Amino acid sequence: MTIRLWRNLLVAAVLGLCGAASPVWAQSADPLPSWNDSAVKTDILDFVARVTTDGSPDYVPPQDRIATFDNDGTLWVEQPLYTQFVFVIDRVKAVSNQHPEWKTKEPFKSALDGNTAKLLTYGEKGAIALITATHSGMTTVEFNDTVNAWLKTAKHPRFKRPYTDLTYKPMIELLEYLRANGFMTFIVSGGGIEFMRAYTEQCYGIPPWHVVGSAGKTEFRMWDASPTLVKLPDLLFFDDGPGKAEGINHYIGRQPIFAFGNSIGDKEMLEWTANCQGLCFMGLVHHDDAVREYAYGPDSDVGRFPVALMEHAEAVGWDVVSMKNDWKEIFSWAKP
Template identity: 80%
Template sequence: MITTVRLMAVAALIAVWVGASPARADDAPDPLPSWNDGSLKSNILDYVARVTTEGSPDFVPKPERIATFDNDGTLWVEKPVYTQFVFVVDRVKAVANQHSEWKTKEPFKSVLDGNTQKLLTYGEKGAMALVTATHSGMTTVEFNDIVSAWLKTAKHPRFKRLYTDLTYAPMIELLEYLRANGFTTFIVSGGGTAFMRAYTEQCYGIPPWQVVGSSGETEFRYWDSSPTLVKLPDLLFFDDGPGKAEGINHYIGRQPILAFGNSIGDKEMLEWTANCKGLCFMGLVHHDDAKREYAYGPDSDVGRFPVELMEDALANGWNVVSMKDDWNRIFAWGAPEAAVPAPAPQD
């Protein structure tokens, strides 16, 4: 038995050395079928083989195989605006009849008038006011029920599908492949933790305690003598930019060896990962597929991927995924060659 294991380890090491993809025997099913063969896919397979092969100089024990993923634009669609923001707008409209003051109070008035141009002028402060109004004042259980119900009906303006259908099939395969190889997978997103937890287990196989995001305070209260947790308007943690590296320490407590993002907000997470002791893997999803999804980056309001980040990534040997070239399908429901409707101007 030991001899067999040793032989397998030696074979795997040789395979790594000659540049083959030892994580997969010729007759084994492809663990990443939605990824086109090419250097990006090879890099992933080689990396996983190196860190999981006992005896390899790059071997990493299972509990240290931490993989972190941004969510919006990395695991699911973020255009034309973040899904959570669509929820916020829908929620403001849904409860407006309980808030007659919103008819004249901004930024609520602009939401109710459907005046997107004016809404945008209120910027981040306006967005936070809307998030606070829709994400607090109820119990944690009620909020989860509200989000779950919304996710069952709300549809994306271009794809006419539920948002939970708009996860990227190649990334789901990657998450599953990593877990099958002893990695623990986490989400590290600027999005709201409570919002994400309503669907991450179903969509990504990631349980609530492996979701790192932005979050508000809660308060433990007795309600009719039953204990309950009420969501408060105060921000507790903001998980974006440097906050992603801080959040990784705060919520995970271990440096990742693999991380994937898609925008400038992921820079510090990738730098923190690149600083790991052993062999590490940094990935960026580049949205360059206007036909099947969207093409954006340097000047985008959401998911900004500036030229400097691209230059840094290429200079540092980070893996920049071309959605157009590296993925043979974007969504699980989309056949490889399926054309999807072009975005309408307002999408």
């Protein structure tokens, strides 16, 4: 049995369904079959060949092959709302009978009314109020169970499928391809670390300890002689924008040589990666496919991919993936 096959079997044993088809290696000699043969794919294949070929001037030893990926909008759908935000609204509704005051108190009222447009006007402060109310006061085990139960039942409003089906097939292929080439793949996301950890291993083959995200504080308590971690309403770490570079240092402790994002919140992660000693790869996913997914790039006022980021990417040579042109398929369950 070859090393690669052995590793792939291990990965396959952990990787669940999540809308993914059978593992890449079983399908094709092409490691990225869902990518069109365009410049971005060539750049990725070329980069990996150069850093993994022993004797190449760009060779990087396996322990330095760190790859970091944003999550929302880079590995799975983030429109019309971040999935975790949908979860938060559903949790507000689920526990509202314990909070009669929410019926008249914003931003809870808008959440209960399903008035997302108004809810979004409360901005970051409103989001923090809702997250705090729904992400604390329970144990870490209880929270994890709640997320898992929600992921099994909640469905995306447009695609009518579980959110875990809305992972991007080309990106899962890319994660597997990098790992098959000795890379360690990490998520570096502004999203809540414990929310993501509930599904990243099954959906992306990324275990909890390779997930970097925003985190709340916890408190160790002995309850009936059983150790428990209680989630507190205090922020420990905010992993977005400059926080992504800080989070990479805090959690991973080594500079990436490969990074992929899709928004202005990923700029510092990409800059930090671009500062690597040798060859490095920086990529951005451009959502320009309203037919198969969504279109909210520099030409729209939705999302966080401004014109300035596109210009910067072009100026410094970061690869920009056009979902429309570079991806043959987006979801494993959809017709190409």
